[in-house]
Amino acid sequence: MAVAIYGSKKLADVTSEDVDIFYAYSQTREALGDIQLKPLYGNITDNEFRKMFGADGAYKMRLPSSIFNKIGFYTLLVKPKSFEVEIQDCSYVVTSNQNEIEISKKGIVIPKLQFQGPASIAGYQVEYFDVNDVKIKNFHRIVTSSDLVKVNPSSSLNVAGSTTYYLDPAGTSMFLTLTPDEVSLISELQVPNLGEAGQKILISNTFFDPVMIEVEMVDQTIKTLSYGLYGNSTRDLETGIYSITDGEGNLYKQYNLYTRKKRFSNGKVDIKEERTQINYDQNFLDLSQA
């Protein structure tokens, strides 16, 4: 069967407000490591996740050294931002148009959210929690419209489910229509669930596909290894200090070189031992120019 018959990929055009970033750490690939993703930031601003100019799709992400401070593997998950809301009601929104047609739509009512505009979460997905606050797996709905509404004055607030709503830009609740909102009657296992009042839902945007990024923190790169091979170095025959510098003349590694006689047999051992006390007198520029 043909794949991707519906179109092509698009570069995601998102901002720092649209993403959640999580991370997990494993010291090696031989151990399990973290099995729990942690939020990388409490609040993501452009400081942490910034769109690159010139085209969509490319972003700069900041990794704080306070977290990325260990050698090993960091797994990053960048996913659409989610937030949890409680359904206020599941009912109808009714248009009122005298001598015209009165139309009702069924959907869910949630508190007015802090988004760019009342129609801004069309296309978002809704996931549900069950009564035990465990997210229902593999079940979601898509928001097809979101409008600010007020309670219809002819509604009764005393009976759950009897409240209807009407569109009002000054409303304090948001009415979401979802899809699909009909159920297959052939299966008793399916419920036409748009949710119920009091049920918790998780709303997240669908602006981009989640990505997983692996960041390996290493203590050597090819560049630093090249210092040992091709970098300038000094070997002080008086003190036995062997110093390797980076490409800019800075001390990079320093070793003691010495020869020790074996203790219980004849023969000698050449030893190369990394120094922890750096001798800063071993400056390449000074020594090379004597």
Add this chain to the structure above:
Amino acid sequence: MQRHELLIQNRFFTGTPENLGVSRLIYKNGYLVNMEGERDKIVTSDNVRAFLGDKTKNQDIITDFFNYIENYRVNSSNIPLAEAKIRSLYYNNEKLSNVFNEYYNTSVISGNTTLYSFIDQEFYSDSDTNSYYTTVVSQDNYYNYQDFMPRNQNYNGNTPWKIPTSLVELNSGINIIPGFAMSSGVNVPNATTEPIDFSENGPTTNADMGTVIGITNPNLSQQVFYSGESYFIDVYLERTSNNTKRLTFEPCKNNQAKESLLTSGYYSDYYNNYGGSPSIAFTAGTITINPNSYSQYGNLIESQVILSNKPLTYSAYAIIAANLIKEGFIITGSLALSKFGKVYRDDIPHDIDVYGTTIDHSINEELIYTDINLTGSFEYNYNLALGQNIPLVPAGVNKILDLYPAINTILKVTESKNQYTYTYLLRGGPVSIDFIAFKPAYINMYNVPSINGLATWEHVLESKRAIGRPKDLMDIDNFTLFGEIKSIYVNTFQKTLTQCFVDLAYDSKEDGFWK
């Protein structure tokens, strides 16, 4: 998977690097701070400048936060000391973020007054304004937005994001980071320009500093604008355009063609009001409303009986049709149910609900409709009773005949087996029904008699028709229909043109897909 290899930078290891993975306290910028537990706060020292510098989105909060600091100064018994503290606060991202986090949690989220002690506690000693240190203690929690409700209406009704505090188990799937986006449309309070620029750029001129908190001579070289030692990687994000494949969206239309309203979930009230002469109060008897008799749609319940005491034991959306009868012959008439109809609950004798428009039309048709929202828990019994005041019944009408209760879309029923779709055929021209089979479907139609010119199902559909995907229909003989076939049900997703839900259509374009 995108992959990066980063050389760990020893230069980031200020203090004692061997303890970084163990101790929560890190010596940073002259302070012992907790870098592990900072994620339950709205800002960190790394981004507090970015947050407070973003006047586009956070104008209100910036202004309020500044006012909080300014009030701290004004109310201080030792103003020079307070100003010294504010200067220290302002020049240090750790302290600034600590205080702002407290302010945010207290004032913005909870709507309470933030204590000035939150500023004081950032300083170890009042007498030593240069060598304080602060220890931030917080729990390494995860995020639960169950309290995501409006707490503070100060921001023009926009809800600030709640900083979560309660621990959530991993398997609940809630790992949520707060996003913060004040609407750009919020009202800006009096101070439209802060005398302090909190942004990362910092104060550059005396004018930026303002004189109110005593910062009049900034020495930029002494300032610590800590932006965080960081690595930066490139991330590529894409969006799969078919990630909601088979889901297409239909825009909401306020006005649909009448014939398009032939669907469940609503019905049209497009009769015009030709008026009636309100004369007599209606004092007829009762009509039985038995919502469980939805199978009897199209049948008369009981003639000449209005609103008896039979209970409504079903959560439903009832539509009532009635003939207004003058003795001996049919005349035009009107009936106002919605304004004066009352629904009483047996155990609690007060009005429950009446919803719908008043039907005060009276053209030459016998059936008039109104709808009464009887939705509710079906644990209760309802009596539907007309009030004694029905003002729009024309003179001479002394009976209401042929009251048809019908159940429209049922929302609150948990047994999917009982989900039936009721579709009303309205008068007024050709109709079409657009049943779209997502799964194999079988329409079994109750033979509704033609009533006074109303269209019936025979005009639209064959009495039985299976619809569905071709490969499923091959097995149509194996279908087991519910034993309790009602007037009509369609075990399919039904395309309802005005409900804006996704078209799960099987159509010609997808023929190859299904095969």
